Amino acid sequence: MPLHLPKFTSRLGKAVQKYGARWALGLALTMAAFFNVEGWLHSDTIERMDTFAAGLRMRLEKPQLDPRIVIVDIDDKSLTEVGRFPWSRNVMANLVSQLTEKYQVAAVGFDVSFPEPDTSSGYDVLQKLAMGELKQVPGLDRQLERLQPQMDYDGLLAAAIKGRPVVLGYNLSGTQTKGVLPKPAFTEEVLNGRVLDAYEVAGYEANIKRLQDAAATAGIFTAMPDRDGVVRSTALLQKVGKGYYPTLSLATAAVALQARSISPLFEGTVDSLSEAQKRNGGLEAIGLFHAEGNIRIPVGEGLTTTVQFRGRGGPQGGAYRYVSATDVLKGAVPQEVLEGAIVLVGTTAPGLNDLRATPVNAEYPGVEIHANMIQSILDGSFKVRPSDAVVAEKLQVLVIGLALTLALPVLAPVWSILLSLSAAAAAAAINFHFYTAYDYVLNVAVILLLVLALFIMNVAWGYFFEVRRGRALVSRFGEYVAPELVAEMAEDPEKYNMDGESRELTVMFVDVRGFTTISEGLTPKALREYINLYLTAMSTDIRDSHRGTLDKYIGDAVMAFWGAPVAFPDHASRGVATALLMQASAHRLNDDFIKRGWPELKIGIGLNTGPMHVGDMGSQIRRAYTVMGDAVNLGSRLEGITKVYGVGICVGEMTRAAAPEFAYRELDLVRVKGKNEPVAIFEPVGLDKDIAEADRAELARWNETLALLRGQQWDQAQAAIDALDAQHPRGLYKLYTERVAHYRAHPPGPDWDGVTTFETK
Structure with missing residues (x-):
């Protein structure tokens, strides 16, 4: 396999940046142990430990009665x-x-x-x-x-x-x-x-x-x-x-x-x-x-x-x-x-x-x-310290010390414990083997102390730096993302921060239809329970089901996004899947609310994909991890547009392109307030592979109907709309029936581009 030098150099540089300090400290400990074996750094404590080890070796040998x-x-x-x-x-x-x-x-x-x-x-x-x-x-x-x-x-x-x-x-x-x-x-x-x-x-x-x-x-x-x-x-x-x-x-x-x-x-x-x-x-x-x-x-x-x-x-x-x-x-x-x-x-x-x-x-x-x-x-059997004992001990120090120095910072805690125990056991086994098989007395204390020192150093480093960093990460992101996602982030906290950056994300806005009427019809206690149940269900679908980042609650509205802090290449697909799941959850909640005598629950969801600014934003008094940008604003507009078209979900054309595994119903070409360029908007129907043939045929006929409308063939378009509405009555069809009537009375002219302009948010 050819060596990709730039990629290898990049990875090595990242590894040195992440583990370099611990590698340097581990190397220093290894060299200290090496110099002790060499005799340059004498320690009475280590000498006493070797003396204890010598006695322990004797105690471990099972005595055999010597009749001589x-x-x-x-x-x-x-x-x-x-x-x-x-x-x-x-x-x-x-x-x-x-x-x-x-x-x-x-x-x-x-x-x-x-x-x-x-x-x-x-x-x-x-x-x-x-x-x-x-x-x-x-x-x-x-x-x-x-x-x-x-x-x-x-x-x-x-x-x-x-x-x-x-x-x-x-x-x-x-x-x-x-x-x-x-x-x-x-x-x-x-x-x-x-x-x-x-x-x-x-x-x-x-x-x-x-x-x-x-x-x-x-x-x-x-x-x-x-x-x-x-x-x-x-x-x-x-x-x-x-x-x-x-x-x-x-x-x-x-x-x-x-x-x-x-x-x-x-x-x-x-x-x-x-x-x-x-x-x-x-x-x-x-x-x-x-x-x-x-x-x-x-x-x-x-x-x-x-x-x-x-x-x-x-x-x-x-x-x-x-x-x-x-x-x-x-x-x-x-x-x-x-x-x-x-x-x-x-x-x-x-x-x-x-x-x-x-x-x-x-x-x-x-x-x-x-x-x-x-x-x-x-x-003729005597326990002796061989002339090359120092060489053997230095070799053990270098092999075990360097191996642990390189490996322990990289490994997870469980593997670090197992590797350290294995290294200590190997050193003790080698020492005991030479003692029993060859009558050679090798010192082992400095090697065991080196293993312990390297392990403790990495554990302490992990606690004071990695764990604390991980805890900081949890405290920062714990309310935004799912616990399992936080755990994944904590394994490599350096990859995640709240610094501002630009990347392609998918943003979602959710709102309750007719919330003012709902709040007027409920007591404060019932309203609180109504909102709590609704927000809990929506937040669970966003955060836990598809690992979305829960941005904020704006009254009865919910804002969320996908692709940050953890980058998902399928962030658009996760957003669309979550929107469909939330609509299903809203239907279940609505059935329960009606049984309680509460007002009906309906929600509108707007989704949009595009480049956004994400990070820790706000003032010195209050800050939040959120997203900003034109793509975010369009997502908010799409949530409001759902009421116009009588649909539960509305997504932009970039979301549709980024999540092609879903089937969509095109709603319109719109120019929202604040933007000059028109965008196509769609309603996701479900996974394309799960769409029934009758529904697939309806989507095809609707696309043909839109072509007739944009070609200003009003009679043929109206006939097609009537046929569709007769089979599957929808608010969308009623909206377009009104538009055909309007265009018949007020023809848009030959240069009409088929775009609907919204002057309000």
Whole structure:
């Protein structure tokens, strides 16, 4: 299809004029969102919203129970049966023995620490007594020596964990040191001059040497809440001195997998790195090397990784099986539950203060944070923000932002809502798909805010400008035109105004015959009802039936027009159809009025088509939307002429030409007062297709009769009139009978043009 450039340019210009301001504002909002993604316009609010979205994504994922990880819970039941915590080390030794010997677990990670010796057995007190007040008791020293192994609870625990896959836990904090650190995962020497961006701590509260030496290793209790106090990530390794030490989750997973080492994985050489890369030594990931291969754990700033929280946490959270510690001690847990599992020993008892605020639960067991990290390590599945995340987010902002910017101003409110919801749903779906299918974390808050901002901007614009303009339109035109026409105009109010303009329209004047006599014969109350019923019926036919514009009431007269403010190409046809309908309505009203004993109702209607001035006209005191011009004046004259010719409707020749689907009876050629040019006038009979053959034949004979009259063939014309009047008596035929008689007595002369001149209005 060829491109019509002028037409396209015109349409584009109109679109820019109408929507340009909103397009510009939408583009500004889109670019603001783009710059936020780029990092040039940072917003703490948007950052908090993305944080909330990240938590929501976790909550939306349905947890699946992972049988590989079991939490041995020091719960209220255990505290009731065993006693208050911390328990004696002999109890903990029994717990370790049960787990490692009876249940043959893959590894045991303690989310509790042992920073001080256990003296709860009372052995030290007895030893002091044996060396003091009870020194003279025979054999006491030998008896104590025999009991020492049983009362050395630290020794019992050390013996239980020695050679077993047991990982102890400890804290890093402050500058004070207590206990003994385990062997680090690696030291600065393996970095070959690289510097890792790690959290560095000088102080620690570790386990006593006897226990640490017996354990396979130990891991850090790391809970690194954000500024709002919510734990969302954890540091896999922290630095103490020259060594890098793993968290409890990483250390426990390494022991369970019998890993050879935990090592940093680098890309390139130091010399080939950029300054930004050198700040983290070019670190790519942390590698966990074991017999079946290696696991790559992506890390960010501070060697941290995002925790993927599964379930709501706790025994009812659905992600991990919890068993009571007292049931393990009694051997009451089914063998298949614990055998080969990675066990974490921790507590959910509220009084032991190991509950953390997380995105999925404000009271989340700290031990389960380690469980989530271990599961991620075992699966090699980590929620990471990919290197090209910003590119993906900028692309979404541009596509969605520009699409909504262009579309929303053009669409109707319902479609705007649907499109905005669809755009927001698409952005959320894309985000969630990458999150679940590829473990990619993409920010979505700025995109959703952009959709909301564009929608609100267009709604506000529509309200403050379009709706108010539409309301103004209703207030201006509501009394003139039909409600459905006002609604149509309100969809594009800029097309309609009250400014004066010239266009071709069809005007109508309606008047009640003999109104003075009618008013004299009715009481004021009855007259008011008479007029109200009449005007309501006429106005309804004009405004509602054929979408005419009701101009004004002039006493008992009605003025209306078609073709403005809404332009109808068939305005003449609408006017003629309305005139015929009004005559039918007047007949129905007349029947009702006669039954009430009121005077007869007859109306005359004049219609004319032609160029007119239309607009808001009047004075500073009172104005009205109306029409003016010669064509309007002729329409008024035609209404008065209906009385002369005994017809209900009289239309001008331009109306007849503009509405050819109707059949007409020509009335005369007239020269009305104020005009020199004669015009042909007609009576519309009905739709041409509905005219009966007898009526069509009558119209044809009447046209022949007019030709005889204008040819001054008086005898033949009178005979034709008599024949027509005998079949269908009409006032028109009686008028022409009188005219023939007059012309016989006073011949008009050979130059007569057949025009009747009216000297009065």
